[in-house]
Amino acid sequence: MSQTLPLLSIAIWTPVAGAVLVWLLAGDRKPALARTLALLVAVVEFAITLPLYTGFDPANGGLQFVERLPWVESFGIYYHLGIDGIALPFILLTSFITVLVVAMARVSVEKQLSQYLGAFLVMEGVMIGLFCAVDAMLFYVFWEAMLIPMFIIIGIWGGPNRVYATLKFFLYTFLGSVLLLLALIYLHLKTGSFSLLDFQRVGLDLPTQKLLFLAFLAAFAVKIPMWPVHTWLPDAHVEAPTGGSVVLAAIMLKMGGYGFLRLSLPIAPDASMAFSGFMIALSLVAIVYIGAVALVQQDMKKLIAYSSISHMGFVTLGTFLGTAQGIEGGIVQMISHGFISGAMFLCVGVMYDRVHSRQIADYGGVVNTMPKFAAFMMLFAMANSGLPGTSGFVGEFMVILAAFPKGFWIAFLAGTSLVLGAAYNLWMYKRVIFGAVANPKVAALKDLKAEEFIVLGLLALAVLGMGVWPNPLLDLTHSSVDALLAHVQRGKLGL
Numbered sequence: 001m002s003q004t005l006p007l008l009s010i011a012i013w014t015p016v017a018g019a020v021l022v023w024l025l026a027g028d029r030k031p032a033l034a035r036t037l038a039l040l041v042a043v044v045e046f047a048i049t050l051p052l053y054t055g056f057d058p059a060n061g062g063l064q065f066v067e068r069l070p071w072v073e074s075f076g077i078y079y080h081l082g083i084d085g086i087a088l089p090f091i092l093l094t095s096f097i098t099v100l101v102v103a104m105a106r107v108s109v110e111k112q113l114s115q116y117l118g119a120f121l122v123m124e125g126v127m128i129g130l131f132c133a134v135d136a137m138l139f140y141v142f143w144e145a146m147l148i149p150m151f152i153i154i155g156i157w158g159g160p161n162r163v164y165a166t167l168k169f170f171l172y173t174f175l176g177s178v179l180l181l182l183a184l185i186y187l188h189l190k191t192g193s194f195s196l197l198d199f200q201r202v203g204l205d206l207p208t209q210k211l212l213f214l215a216f217l218a219a220f221a222v223k224i225p226m227w228p229v230h231t232w233l234p235d236a237h238v239e240a241p242t243g244g245s246v247v248l249a250a251i252m253l254k255m256g257g258y259g260f261l262r263l264s265l266p267i268a269p270d271a272s273m274a275f276s277g278f279m280i281a282l283s284l285v286a287i288v289y290i291g292a293v294a295l296v297q298q299d300m301k302k303l304i305a306y307s308s309i310s311h312m313g314f315v316t317l318g319t320f321l322g323t324a325q326g327i328e329g330g331i332v333q334m335i336s337h338g339f340i341s342g343a344m345f346l347c348v349g350v351m352y353d354r355v356h357s358r359q360i361a362d363y364g365g366v367v368n369t370m371p372k373f374a375a376f377m378m379l380f381a382m383a384n385s386g387l388p389g390t391s392g393f394v395g396e397f398m399v400i401l402a403a404f405p406k407g408f409w410i411a412f413l414a415g416t417s418l419v420l421g422a423a424y425n426l427w428m429y430k431r432v433i434f435g436a437v438a439n440p441k442v443a444a445l446k447d448l449k450a451e452e453f454i455v456l457g458l459l460a461l462a463v464l465g466m467g468v469w470p471n472p473l474l475d476l477t478h479s480s481v482d483a484l485l486a487h488v489q490r491g492k493l494g495l
Contacts, residue, residue: 006067007052008081011091012129015045015098019121026114035105038117042095042102045124049095056088058475061483063134063197071138076193080135085480086261086331087131089473090254093338094131096462097250098124100455101243104346116157120243123149127251131258136184136194139262143180143219146255147173150248158239165232165239172222172232180219183212187267200266204492209271216264217275223256226316227286230309237305238358242349245301249308250342254334257315261327261484265319269488272320279320280406284413286313291420295427299358300348303428304341307384310417311337311396317414318399322488326402327481332470333395336383339466340392343380343459347373350452351432355441360428365437369445374433376448376456381429383463385422391466 018041026034056064063082071079083091101120105113126145133139147170155166184194191198204212222229233253237245265272287310294306311333318330350373351366352358367374383390386397396417403411437443448456466473 007048007055008065008067008083008132011045011048011052011095012081012125012132014048014125015041015121015128016125018042018045019118019125022114022118022121028112028114031113034114034117038102038105038114038121039099041121042099042124045121046095046099049091049128052083052088053092053476056083056085056476058085059479061085061479066134071135075137076188077137078135078195079138080195081132081138082134083132084483085477086258086484088476089331089335090131090251090258091128093254093335094124094127094251097246097338097342100342100346100458101246103451103455104246104349105243112156116153116241116243119149119153120247123153123247127255130255134196136187136196136199139196140177140181140184143255144174144177146252150244150252153244154236154240157241157244160239161235162239165235168232169236172225172229176219176222176229179215183215186212196262196267199263200487202492204268206270206274206493209268209492210274213264213268213271213275216259216268220256220259220264221282223259224253224312224316225256225309226282226313227290227309230286230290233309234302234305237308237345238299238301242345242352245345245349246342249304249345250338253308253312254338257312257319257330257334260316260319261331265484265488268492270491270493272488273322273491276320276322279316280410283313283317283320284410286310287317287417288413288420291417291424294424295420297424298360300351300360300428300432301345301358303360303424304344304348304384307344307421307424308337308341310420311341311384311392314396314399314414314417317410318395318402321399321402321406322485323402323405324478324481324485325398327485328474328477329395329398329402331395331477331481332391332398332466332473335473336391336395336463336466339459339462340380340383340390343376343456343463344384346452346456346459347377347380350448350456354445355439357441360431362439363432363442364435364439365442366433366445368437369442370447372447372453373456376460377433378429379460379463381425383467385425386418389464389467391463391470394467394470 066082069079130142187199291310297303314333315330318326383392386392
C-alpha cells in the first residue's frame with residue numbers, strides 16, 4: 001500500500017517525543033502542566049492511529065503501511081515496519097487505553113507526576129513499535145525496552161513490596177527473553193537476514209522447529225502468563241499503581257499471545273501443531289485451576305490478576321486449536337480482556353484512592369454511597385464473567401465453539417470458566433458493593449468524579465459495543481488469520 005506519510009513511525013515516536021516534552025517543560029514543579037501536556041500527547045497519538053484503521057484494506061492479508069530503512073546494515077538489520085489485520089487492533093487498543101490511563105492519573109497520582117506520565121508515554125511508543133516490527137532485532141529491542149518503563153512504574157510508584165515484585169517481574173520475563181534472542185540469532189545464521197518474513201519462509205526440519213518453538217514458548221508463556229510461570233503477575237499487580245496495573249493487564253499480557261501469532265505459528269508451524277495437545281492442556285489448567293484460585297482471594301487486585309491468567313488461557317487455547325475460528329476467538333478475547341481487565345483495575349483504583357485498602361473485607365455497602373460507581377462495576381464484573389451482550393462473551397464463545405471438533409471434554413472444561421468466572425466476580429461484587437456499611441471510610445465515600453465517570457463510561461461503551469457488534473474487529477482480522485492458517489497448514493518440512 002502506498003502512502004506519503006510514514007504513519008507507523010509517527011505513531012511509535014510521537015508519544016516518546018511527547019514524554020521528553022513533559023519532562024523538560026513541566027518537571028516536578030508544574031504538575032498541572034504535566035497533566036495537560038501528557039493528556040494532549042495521548043489524545044494526539046490516538047488520533048494518529050485512527051488513519052491506520054480508516055486506510056487499512058481488510059481484504060489484504062499481507063503487510064500494509066510498510067516502511068523499510070537500513071539500520072545496522074553490516075548485520076542485515078533493518079528498521080522494517082508493517083502491520084496486518086492481527087497487529088492493527090492491538091495498536092488501536094494501546095493508544096485508546098493510554099488516553100484513559102493518563103486521564104485517570106490526573107486524579108490518583110501526586111508525587112513525581114511528570115516522570116510517571118512520561119514513563120507511560122514511552123511505554124506506549126515502545127508497545128506500538130513491537131506490534132509494527134517486521135525485523136527480528138527491532139522486535140527484540142522493543143520487546144526488552146518495554147520492561148524498563150514498567151519496571152520503573154512499579155518500582156517507584158508501587159506498594160510496600162514493590163522492590164520484590166519488580167525484581168520477580170524483571171527476572172521472569174528476562175529469562176524467557178534470552179532464549180528468544182538465541183532462537184532469533186539461530187534463524188539469522190540460517191537465513192542471512194533478520195526479517196521475520198525470511199524466517200517464515202525458510203525450510204526447517206521438525207527437531208529444529210521443536211527447539212525453536214520451546215525457545216519462543218519460554219518468552220511468550222511468561223508474558224501471557226501461562227501456568228506454571230504465572231506467579232510473577234499477581235505480585236506485580238498488587239504492588240503496581242492503578243495505571244501500571246491497567247497497562248500491564250490491558251496491553252502487556254497480550255504481547256505473549258501476539259508473539260505466538262507472529263513468531264511461533266509462522267516460523268515453527270509443524271512444531272506448533274506437534275505441541276498443540278500440550279499447549280491445549282496447559283491452557284485448560286490455567287482456565288480451570290487458576291479460576292478456582294481466584295475464588296479464594298481476599299485482595300481485589302489479586303483476584304482480578306488471577307482472573308486475567310484464567311481468561312488468557314482462552315487465548316492460548318484458541319491459538320493452538322489450529323482453526324480460523326479459534327485464532328479469531330483468541331484475538332477477540334485479547335482485545336475484550338484489554339477493555340474489561342483495564343476497567344476492573346480502574347474500579348479497584350477508584351476505591352483504593354478513597355479508602356486505601358484493597359482487601360474485600362474492608363468494604364461492604366459501597367452502593368449506598370457510590371451508586372454510579374456500583375452500576376459501572378456491576379457491568380464490568382458481569383463482562384468479566386462472560387455475560388452475553390458484553391465483549392467478554394464473544395471471544396470465549398468463539399473459542400468454545402472451535403474447541404468442540406477437537407473433543408467434547410476440551411470444550412466442557414473451557415466452558416467451566418463461565419461458571420467459575422461468575423462465581424468469583426459476583427462473590428467479590430456482593431461482598432464489596434452490597435450489604436450494610438460496616439466501615440466508616442465507606443460511609444464517607446464520594447461518588448465518581450467527572451474524569452472517573454468519563455473514563456469508565458468510555459470503557460463501558462467499548463465493552464457493550466464490542467459485545468453487541470464484534471464484526472468490525474472480525475472483518476479486520478479475517479484475511480490475515482486465513483493467510484496465517486494457510487501457511488501453518490502447508491508446513492515447512494517439504495521446503
